[in-house]
Amino acid sequence: YHMDPALKAIAAGKSVLIEKPMEITPERGQRIIDAAKNKGVIVSSIFQTRFHEPTRLIKTAVDKGRFGKIVMADAQVKWFRNQEYYDSGPWRGTWAVDGGGTLMNQSIHAIDLLGWFMGPVKSVYAFCDRLVHKRIEVEDTASALIRFENGAHGVIEGTTASWPGSAKRIEINGTKGTVVLEEESLKQWTFADETEEDDQIRKKYISEISFTGGALDPMGINQEGHTLQFKDFSDAILNDSEPYITAEDAMRSVSLICAIYQSAREQKLIEL
Secondary structure, three states, rough: OEEEEEHHHOOOOOOEEEOOOOOHHHHHHHHHHHHHHHOOOOOOEEEEEHOOHHHHHHHHHHHHOOOOOEEEEEEEEEEHHHHHHHOOOOOOOOOOOOOHHHHHOOHHHHHHHHHHHHHOEEEEEEEEEEEOOOOOOOOEEEEEEEEEEOOEEEEEEEEEEEEOOOOOOEEEEEOOOEEEEEEEEEEEEEEEOOOOOHHHHHHEEOOOOOOOOOOOOOOOOHHHHHHHHHHHHHHHHOOOOOOOOHHHHHHHHHHHHHHHHHHHHHOOEOOO
């Protein structure tokens, strides 16, 4: 239900900030992008985890080549949603409206970060299953093997059937460094070529996880990243500039998730 109201707002000359996923297929997302370009307005989508400082530090380290040759990059979102969660709205767990299950709804933030850090995905082979929940059409458990265009391997794991739920986790491994992110905290920040800043980063951002975000409770996600993204979006409108997350950025994770679904459905390797 994101495309139709977005197109109406764009037709009225309004810039639009859309909750994730921006839309549930690349084709529907492209219609929003094309309409915004034709009307000269700004469109962005909520990926608030890009606005937290530890994630930006990882992105900077990747861009500077501090990992050396990156060989693996993984994302895990092992959360729990009870049956009442899915029964609470007729749209939940449907292909037509929800667009998918644990990947499209819960894991998409981690998938977005993985793509942001690593760049485009070349190919994917996946399994998606409904192992636990009733009265839903979509997956509650999924795993995917991916190969990035830069040659690195990766694994994406997502479930809403793992009680009581764990902090979402992203790990990047290279020939000169390893970083582990859990929720918005660093668990490991290690590089072969150390700097004074590295020690400061560890002291400031490595901590025991005191919360697990939305792992068990959908309302357990804090608002800090959203606040920063709303400010960025407002500034883009006021300054007639691009937002930090463009509409094209927002649709890359959707395209990857759709490729994962295609691979699981057809039981074959999918080239992106």
